Amino acid sequence: MLTNYHTHTNFCDGKDSAEDIVKIAIEKGFDAIGFSSHGYTSFDLSYCMKNTAEYIAEINRLKQKYKGKIQIYLGVEEDAFELVKREDYDYILGSSHYVKAKNGIMPIDLGHEHFKSLLKTFDGNRIALAKAYFETFTDYILTRKPDVIGHFDLITKYDEKDGFAFLNNPEYVSLAEKHILQALKSDCIFELNTGAIARGYRTSPYPAINLLHLICKNGGKIMINTDCHNKENLDCFVEQSKLLLKDVGFNYSYVLYDGKFKKDYL
Ligand SMILES: [Zn+2]
Numbered sequence: 001m002l003t004n005y006h007t008h009t010n011f012c013d014g015k016d017s018a019e020d021i022v023k024i025a026i027e028k029g030f031d032a033i034g035f036s037s038h039g040y041t042s043f044d045l046s047y048c049m050k051n052t053a054e055y056i057a058e059i060n061r062l063k064q065k066y067k068g069k070i071q072i073y074l075g076v077e078e079d080a081f082e083l084v085k086r087e088d089y090d091y092i093l094g095s096s097h098y099v100k101a102k103n104g105i106m107p108i109d110l111g112h113e114h115f116k117s118l119l120k121t122f123d124g125n126r127i128a129l130a131k132a133y134f135e136t137f138t139d140y141i142l143t144r145k146p147d148v149i150g151h152f153d154l155i156t157k158y159d160e161k162d163g164f165a166f167l168n169n170p171e172y173v174s175l176a177e178k179h180i181l182q183a184l185k186s187d188c189i190f191e192l193n194t195g196a197i198a199r200g201y202r203t204s205p206y207p208a209i210n211l212l213h214l215i216c217k218n219g220g221k222i223m224i225n226t227d228c229h230n231k232e233n234l235d236c237f238v239e240q241s242k243l244l245l246k247d248v249g250f251n252y253s254y255v256l257y258d259g260k261f262k263k264d265y266l
């Protein structure tokens with residue numbers, strides 16, 4: 001099946017309208033698509049949606065209009081620092097884009113320069129930063145149990161540009177592994193997220209390969225999402241991701257289809 005449940009539109013920080021994305025999805029042969037605008041975050045209005053009611057009405061309108069041509073789902077990318085009204089949505093994708101730093105709640109994915117200055121507020125201590133990130137996120141996952149866990153190791157967004165300062169550090173690797181084992185207890189679906197590839201930050205998806213192996217080995221669930229912010233990238237790296245998951249040892253990924261999360265054999 002061809003699906004994607006991590007899709008941004010001009011309701012938040014995406015480029016295209018939801019309807020333009022639906023049209024492209026049909027053209028590309030998608031079986032189902034889910035929209036996941038950034039949930040409202042009162043402490044940072046720079047990229048969340050401000051008009052939630054309008055977003056919900058529009059996705060519901062598109063569901064009806066394109067019925068029989070493609071399945072459309074109304075989701076939301078909820079941030080761990082501010083919860084949404086869960087009952088408004090078909091599913092929630094739970095992500096963490098911030099850490100609690102000395103100077104307040106700070107974004108971790110606002111650009112490489114910003115990331116470097118954030119690291120300075122942790123006295124250059126990457127492990128302390130990663131710990132702050134994973135602790136908040138894992139707590140959120142275990143208590144909230146989102147349907148899907150977004151880009152689990154987003155903290156490594158700029159790691160290729162930083163000479164793999166995280167991934168080459170055994171202390172980081174064991175920290176990330178410890179947290180993914182905890183998060184696995186939630187039984188939520190992890191996403192393999194290709195968004196940073198489309199945007200040129202990375203050459204491999206989230207989560208890192210060692211974490212994918214741990215998910216697989218422990219019977220965790222996985223779903224392929226592109227986290228696209230424009231219609232051209234709706235299917236970016238999807239076919240390669242299926243091969244990657246097969247290589248890791250997964251036999252199937254999860255899709256939301258006919259209103260339920262189900263297995264789709266790779
Ligand atoms: Zn995100």
Ligand SMILES: [Zn+2]
Pocket residue numbers: 006008077227
């Ligand atoms: Zn996203």
